[in-house]
Amino acid sequence: MPKRVEFPFAHARRISPEEVLAAEQAIQEQFGINSTRRGRPIKNETEKYQSVSIRLHPKVIAWAKSEAEKQGVGYQTIINEALLKLST
Incomplete structure (x- = not known):
């Protein structure tokens, strides 16, 4: 069995980004696989959250935190959501 050699990532x-886009397009054309972006969907300007300290x-x-654990979401x-209910 041949000895495994590590790839020289340093070199x-x-x-x-253009090469990444070209590769994604080639995969989509050849195999019909759409590369979906990971993470949250992009929000428009009125839906973006503003970072604050309180x-x-x-x-x-x-x-x-106890409510968040019950619902399986983050406490923030x-x-x-509680503040949004009060504001409407």
């Missing part, structure tokens, strides 16, 4: 060149009472954080999502 590999970087692939340009001090909350520890009871509020504990409540949000729970706080955001």
Whole structure:
């Protein structure tokens, strides 16, 4: 059995964004496979969240974390949804 040799990544060149796009298009044309982007869908300007820093009472954080665990989401999502309900 031949000895496995590690690829010399230190000497590999970087692939340009154009080459990545060309490869994705070639895969789609040859195999009909669409490369889907990972992560969250892109939001429009009115839906983008704004990063803020806020001090909350520890009871509020504990409540949000317990609700988040029940629902299987993040605690910041729970706080955001509660505030959105109050604003409408």
